[in-house]
Amino acid sequence: VKLFEKVGRVFSDALRFATRRPRRTAALRARADIGTYVNRIISDAVLFNELPSPTEKEEVRCNFILRRLTEFGYTEVAVDEHGNVSVIVPASGESVQYVLVFADIRCEEYSPAESLARLEKERVVGRGIAENSLGVSGLLVLAEYLIKNQIQLGLNLVLLFTSFDPGAQETQPLEHFLRGWAARLAFGVNVRGLGLGRVEERPMGTYKLVVTARTPERQVLGTEPGASAITVLANVAHRLGSIRWDSQNDTFLNVARIQAGVGFGWYAAEGVMELEIFSANRDALEMTRKAVGATIANLAAEAGASAEITVKTFFPTGNAEMNTGLNRALQGIQARLKIKSLPVSLPDHSAVLNSLGLPAVSVGIATGRKSFREEYVDIRPIEAGFRQLFSFLEESTRERAGGHA
Amino acid sequence: VKEESPIIANTFHHSEFADTGKLVEQKERQGVTISLAFPTLNEEATLGKEILVLKTELMDRFPLLNEIAVIDSGSTDRTREVAADNGARVFSSRDILRSHGTYRGKGENLWKSLYVLSGDLIVWIDADISNIGPQFVTGLVGPLLRDTRICYVKAFYERPLRAAGELAPSGGGRVTEILVRPLFSLFYPELAYLIQPLSGEYAGRRSVLERLPFSVGYGVEIGHLIDVYHGFGVGALAQVNMDSRVHRNQSVHALGRMAFGILHTFFHRLETYGGARQLRDLGRMHITVSAVDSRHEVSLTEITAEERPPMVELEEYRKKFGAARPG
Numbered sequence: 241v242k243l244f245e246k247v248g249r250v251f252s253d254a255l256r257f258a259t260r261r262p263r264r265t266a267a268l269r270a271r272a273d274i275g276t277y278v279n280r281i282i283s284d285a286v287l288f289n290e291l292p293s294p295t296e297k298e299e300v301r302c303n304f305i306l307r308r309l310t311e312f313g314y315t316e317v318a319v320d321e322h323g324n325v326s327v328i329v330p331a332s333g334e335s336v337q338y339v340l341v342f343a344d345i346r347c348e349e350y351s352p353a354e355s356l357a358r359l360e361k362e363r364v365v366g367r368g369i370a371e372n373s374l375g376v377s378g379l380l381v382l383a384e385y386l387i388k389n390q391i392q393l394g395l396n397l398v399l400l401f402t403s404f405d406p407g408a409q410e411t412q413p414l415e416h417f418l419r420g421w422a423a424r425l426a427f428g429v430n431v432r433g434l435g436l437g438r439v440e441e442r443p444m445g446t447y448k449l450v451v452t453a454r455t456p457e458r459q460v461l462g463t464e465p466g467a468s469a470i471t472v473l474a475n476v477a478h479r480l481g482s483i484r485w486d487s488q489n490d491t492f493l494n495v496a497r498i499q500a501g502v503g504f505g506w507y508a509a510e511g512v513m514e515l516e517i518f519s520a521n522r523d524a525l526e527m528t529r530k531a532v533g534a535t536i537a538n539l540a541a542e543a544g545a546s547a548e549i550t551v552k553t554f555f556p557t558g559n560a561e562m563n564t565g566l567n568r569a570l571q572g573i574q575a576r577l578k579i580k581s582l583p584v585s586l587p588d589h590s591a592v593l594n595s596l597g598l599p600a601v602s603v604g605i606a607t608g609r610k611s612f613r614e615e616y617v618d619i620r621p622i623e624a625g626f627r628q629l630f631s632f633l634e635e636s637t638r639e640r641a642g643g644h645a
Numbered sequence: 646v647k648e649e650s651p652i653i654a655n656t657f658h659h660s661e662f663a664d665t666g667k668l669v670e671q672k673e674r675q676g677v678t679i680s681l682a683f684p685t686l687n688e689e690a691t692l693g694k695e696i697l698v699l700k701t702e703l704m705d706r707f708p709l710l711n712e713i714a715v716i717d718s719g720s721t722d723r724t725r726e727v728a729a730d731n732g733a734r735v736f737s738s739r740d741i742l743r744s745h746g747t748y749r750g751k752g753e754n755l756w757k758s759l760y761v762l763s764g765d766l767i768v769w770i771d772a773d774i775s776n777i778g779p780q781f782v783t784g785l786v787g788p789l790l791r792d793t794r795i796c797y798v799k800a801f802y803e804r805p806l807r808a809a810g811e812l813a814p815s816g817g818g819r820v821t822e823i824l825v826r827p828l829f830s831l832f833y834p835e836l837a838y839l840i841q842p843l844s845g846e847y848a849g850r851r852s853v854l855e856r857l858p859f860s861v862g863y864g865v866e867i868g869h870l871i872d873v874y875h876g877f878g879v880g881a882l883a884q885v886n887m888d889s890r891v892h893r894n895q896s897v898h899a900l901g902r903m904a905f906g907i908l909h910t911f912f913h914r915l916e917t918y919g920g921a922r923q924l925r926d927l928g929r930m931h932i933t934v935s936a937v938d939s940r941h942e943v944s945l946t947e948i949t950a951e952e953r954p955p956m957v958e959l960e961e962y963r964k965k966f967g968a969a970r971p972g
Contacts, residue, residue, distance in 0.1 A: 276705075279697060279700075279701045279705065280701055280705070280706070282697060282701075283697055283698045283701035283702060286694060286697075286698055287698065287778055290776055290778075307663075311665070311666065311706075352805075353891075356775045356776055356891060357694065358690070358691075358694065359693040359694035359697060360693075361693075361723075361727075361730070
């Protein structure tokens with residue numbers, strides 16, 4: 241009986257999409273009112289942004305997504321033991337291939353006060369809103385848009401809400417998900433809040449490292465010799481900055497932040513430095529990380545200090561060649577929608593798919609800013625961003641479906 | 646000590662009413678309409694978000710609300726523009742029922758809103774909530790749709806204060822704990838079971854609200870509770886836990902003015918219902934004295950103690966809504 245119920249639910253979702261008017265009419269009609277979905281994207285981003293994160297398997301955020309998808313009318317929403325929430329939107333034809341469309345639901349910078357978003361005339365302001373919540377709400381509203389307008393695309397879609405623990409040493413939930421799905425996927429799309437118009441032409445692998453230096457406590461007017469944490473970190477920054485990391489100049493190091501000090505009258509006994517290493521070459525990235533670690537350890541030891549290095553974020557190196565077709569398609573749509581294309585080299589979750597031999601791109605749906613002090617998204621471009629996402633999926637799945645036929 | 650109270654029996658959590666689709670079904674089955682109104686005075690910072698979220702969720706996605714309106718007391722910031730931009734109907738309090746004059750105060754806005762709103766169920770929500778969500782509406786209308794005996798529903802919540810980029814616990818409403826709860830315990834112990842009797846979020850049936858007098862100022866909430874208690878019984882009251890409401894902190898002086906207005910209304914109700922007799926007129930001025938360097942600064946603030954009559958007593962209202970004059 242349970243098996244029949246399950247099969248029934250799967251067919252129910254498929255039927256919901258299948259027993260309709262011709263899909264092109266639905267798609268054309270829907271495209272006309274895509275703008276009415278902008279407020280839903282903003283509203284969901286605001287509500288989602290207020291949910292605490294990180295939490296164990298992001299349970300609170302997963303429950304929000306689960307409830308939303310059920311409200312939209314999806315009857316077969318899957319939740320796995322790693323906290324991945326997914327739903328399938330069946331293709332219009334007989335396709336056996338799927339496109340993975342995913343967003344990251346975890347927010348490292350959530351703050352109970354600063355993540356309460358503020359709506360201004362032209363922008364939405366709040367910690368986490370741009371980098372994190374807008375991408376999630378964009379994907380949620382895409383799910384709503386497809387089912388409400390009865391739209392089916394050339395290939396099946398798997399809409400996935402997953403989380404990336406940037407400092408995790410163990411396997412990420414997305415990688416767990418891909419173990420069961422990679423063989424059925426044609427390509428992947430990472431939906432992001434920021435980055436409208438960006439085209440990741442050279443997806444760089446990235447390490448963000450946190451270096452904590454400690455020195456013995458010393459008074460400024462004391463007689464004991466030794467270095468302060470400030471001197472140690474400044475020396476490390478200076479030395480690392482002068483190193484050329486590979487012969488092709490494909491690897492870069494950036495000292496993003498240095499903070500140290502205890503109070504007046506005392507030398508700083510503890511300091512923190514944040515470093516980023518970027519590389520378009522996977523081996524060079526790993527080699528550089530090891531070399532940076534060794535250099536820091538040596539310099540700290542020479543100064544009589546201790547240094548502890550932790551990985552704050554890791555993004556694998558992507559495969560630019562593999563993504564060329566998708567990037568061209570994305571640029572074509574951007575040109576048509578009058579969205580200015582901006583080729584960039586940035587770290588990207590979609591590189592995880594490249595490492596499995598799958599093309600993947602990131603699609604940003606808004607402009608805005610994330611800085612140390614504030615984070616916001618501009619409201620006006622969201623409509624174009626959402627239209628871009630839908631058009632990209634529609635055209636690239638149609639092309640692939642045609643190719644396979 | 647354990648005591649039974651109808652209010653405790655009518656105490657809910659908003660999650661009991663989280664299925665918005667089900668609420669819409671109940672609403673349609675009962676053939677009722679629901680209006681949401683925000684009384685405002687210079688609330689541009691939070692109002693836009695409140696309207697956008699509630700309109701998107703409870704009008705566009707789920708047709709639970711029939712209208713969202715703002716009743717403004719004469720804001721000097723962009724409150725009215727923000728409200729209109731986000732799709733609310735905007736009214737200036739002074740333009741409603743002009744022949745009856747105008748007072749400045751939240752109670753005045755609520756009273757006048759009854760004339761311009763069309764709903765059978767009315768929801769009022771303060772416009773300064775930083776963590777707005779659909780639960781502030783679904784939680785309030787849920788009990789009204791579920792149980793026809795319930796006529797008036799109040800919200801309660803934790804009230805962390807937003808200060809210096811952090812949320813800090815506030816320890817509950819100060820005016821409630823120091824003034825209102827002791828008064829209720831003395832004169833209306835049944836009402837002392839209300840956790841936040843002064844909360845600014847509540848909903849009621851038009852058929853009840855139109856029969857209540859409205860204090861135009863700070864006393865509107867306490868006046869309603871006592872009037873509903875006397876007119877419809879304590880079982881007509883319910884309260885709903887909204888978990889948390891993030892808001893601005895108010896100064897002690899502002900709370901003092903609020904307490905003054907509440908006491909005015911409370912004493913007036915005691916007299917009306919025979920709970921106590923006033924032997925002299927109450928003062929109209931709230932007096933504060935503060936030490937500034939070596940001087941003392943005295944400040945007198947007039948707090949309006951005006952009361953609006955039950956809306957159903959107005960001929961214009963009866964004509965518009967086909968209501969009967971109270972017997």
